[in-house]
Amino acid sequence: MTPICRFERIETKYLITEEQRERLLSRTAGRVSADEYGKSRIANVYFDTPDHRIIRRSLEKPVYKEKLRLRSYGTPEGREATVFLELKKKYRGVVYKRREPMTYGEATDFLKHPVPETQIEREIARFLSFYPDIQPAMYLAYRREAFFGCFDPGLRLTFDTDIRYREEAAELSRGVYGRELLSPGQVLLEIKVGGAMPLWLSEILSEEKIFRTSFSKYGRAYQQICKEKSTKYKKTEEIRYA
Secondary structure (H helix, E strand, O other): OOOOOEEEEEEEEEEEEHHHHHHHHHHOEOOEEEEEEEEEEEEEEEEEOOOOHHHHHHHOOOOEEEEEEEEEEOOOOOOOOEEEEEEEEEEOOEEEEEEEEEEHHHHHHHHHOOOOOOHHHHHHHHHHHHOOOOEEEEEEEEEEEEEEEOOOOOOEEEEEEEEEEEOOOOOHHHOOOOEEOOOOOEEEEEEEEOOOOOHHHHHHHHHOOOOOEOOOHHHHHHHHHHHHHHHHHHHHHHHHOO
């Protein structure tokens, strides 16, 4: 199957419990089915400037924002493994994603010396030229279970667990390890639609008391690291002046 390289959709996120996840899947049985990937391990490397300008601006919730990441399904084994270089944009609540499948070696070389051949590669190259000091900033991996609408292929539900992040060794080839982002028992639900959310799904979410939240994996991981650094600095200062 040819991979879809362009997406335009509305994405909403919800922090739920394992129990809510089970009830939601039970109540949507017959309306959604597991997609071709089913359960998978997704790994990403997010790129940013040394002063984290991209994620800091994103957290300010501007009308328009964009991120660049390198994604793999599982840990890439060698330079010939398939990965996806993705440019994700958001404008007035609508997400536009451009992704280019490459080998791990091609993607690594392109990020250092972009020579675009396709429209998507040209968009990524323009992003790289706008941020000439961009570098790998954060590794983020998680387990995902994905479903699509049986009668609405544009509907997708994904459940992410075991979200791990790290600043050091931000490379896909280094494998999955890092600190946990979610609290025990938490699940990140994402609902993706091409237009309005189906009424039947909105009613289920309301009845199950599943409420929308603002949640960026990279943003939350960055905030957590900043908080940890601040706490460490305060403790150091307290010891210094004790």
